[in-house]
Amino acid sequence: MNDWQRLGQRLDGERFWDDVEALSKIGALEPKGICRLALDEKDNQARLWLVEQGTSLGCTVHYDALGNVFLRLEGQDPSLAPLLIGSHLDSQPRAGAHDGALGVLAGLATLRTLVDEGITPRRPLEIVAWTNEEGARFAPGASGSSWFAGQREYTSIVEAVDSHGTRFGDALKDCLALLGAHGLDFRPDPFVPHAFLELHIEQGPILESLHKSVGVVSGIQGVNWYEITVEGQANHAGTTPRGARRDAFDAAHELITALKAAAYEQGDELRFTIGKFSLWPDSVNTIAQRATFTIDLRHPSQNVLESLDMRFRELAERQWRGCDVHLKVASRVAPVKFPESLLEVLRQSASSDCSDVPELVSGAFHDAIHLAHVCPTAMLFTPCRAGISHHPDEHIERDDAESATRVLAEAAGRLLN
Structure with a gap:
């Protein structure tokens, strides 16, 4: 030996x-x-x-x-x-x-x-x-x-x-x-x-x-990190009717539902996590003007990550509840x-x-x-x-x-x- x-x-x-x-x-x-x-x-x-x-x-x-x-x-x-x-x-x-x-x-x-x-x-x-x-x-x-x-x-x-x-x-x-x-x-x-x-x-x-x-x-697994900002309009919570609102929280909620639906089509191997979520101006009686959140997206296939990246961008190009969306890729690491x-x-x-x-x-x-x-x-x-x-x-x-x-x-x- x-x-x-x-x-x-x-x-x-x-x-x-x-x-x-x-x-x-x-x-x-x-x-x-x-x-x-x-x-x-x-x-x-x-x-x-x-x-x-x-x-x-x-x-x-x-x-x-x-x-x-x-x-x-x-x-x-x-x-x-x-x-x-x-x-x-x-x-x-x-x-x-x-x-x-x-x-x-x-x-x-x-x-x-x-x-x-x-x-x-x-x-x-x-x-x-x-x-x-x-x-x-x-x-x-x-x-x-x-x-x-x-x-x-x-x-x-x-x-x-x-x-x-x-x-x-x-x-x-x-x-x-x-x-x-x-x-x-x-x-x-x-x-x-x-x-x-x-x-x-x-x-x-x-x-x-x-x-x-x-x-x-x-x-x-590869990982993509996203930072997403939804821009609406702040207004009084008690006086603004539903149809007149550009509520960034409501818009973010609908967008997240769509993002998750697109991600979960890829099966159980995929990992989708929202780790941070914040509102501005962060007041109990004010409609949110801005919502920001992060996404941690992971999968062992680069093709899947690229496909979802394209889908996420398409969703971010739309208006949600009258609000604009800005998507930023914070980090991208291939599997x-x-x-x-x-x-x-x-x-x-x-x-x-x-x-x-x-x-x-x-x-x-x-x-x-x-x-x-x-x-x-x-x-x-x-x-x-x-x-x-x-x-x-x-x-x-x-x-x-x-x-x-x-x-x-x-x-x-x-x-x-």
């Missing part, structure tokens, strides 16, 4: 879980949960914690123009492209401790195993923590990975503004200064990895219902299918620990959806209780997380050599 084989079996599960618990304390909320919004004090503190771990293991630590942090373990041939493993450290405002963070920690555990065992892989290994995956503070999310993969321009990312009026670019400047003050190497430009692997909690109930610790992710060759590596790595490994399509988007545009990319899922995430009740079982991390390490061993 070569040194790099069965790398998952050599992984120190106790040390891995110690790291999970240590990171969960950064940004911890009472009585449970965490809050690490992108580029805030706690998110930057989590970065520095990761930097400390990498430095203690003798890694070279880099950061780039978007604040993405990389821990590099050199390989026998430094000229080879590195295997990249990771996820993100930022969270929703009231979140669980494992969404994103688990993927970074699993990569760290893999790297730690190589160092502890004195194994130098053929090609370098880099662990990455991507900036602003969640998009909770600065929308849209996945800023660091989308820029790295050439899917978004730097100039558009840094102009995003949070709810307090802070520019992404200003918060990023503070983060970069902090990383620079710790003597880290600045690597401004993206590179092309050999492959990218990401372990993530499922954020759904399937693996738990199947009593499986790990699942192979075959691809990720991806991960390469069969890399999926087979994950299947083989998982089969040593579990029989009949499930395969799933991710309903949530992840940094991997962008990395898939620049290198072979794939994901593993591990179950979370009742499928709950983005909430303090998010919970993973230690045995499940450890099993999935061993599968990741096993796959890494194969790809590194």
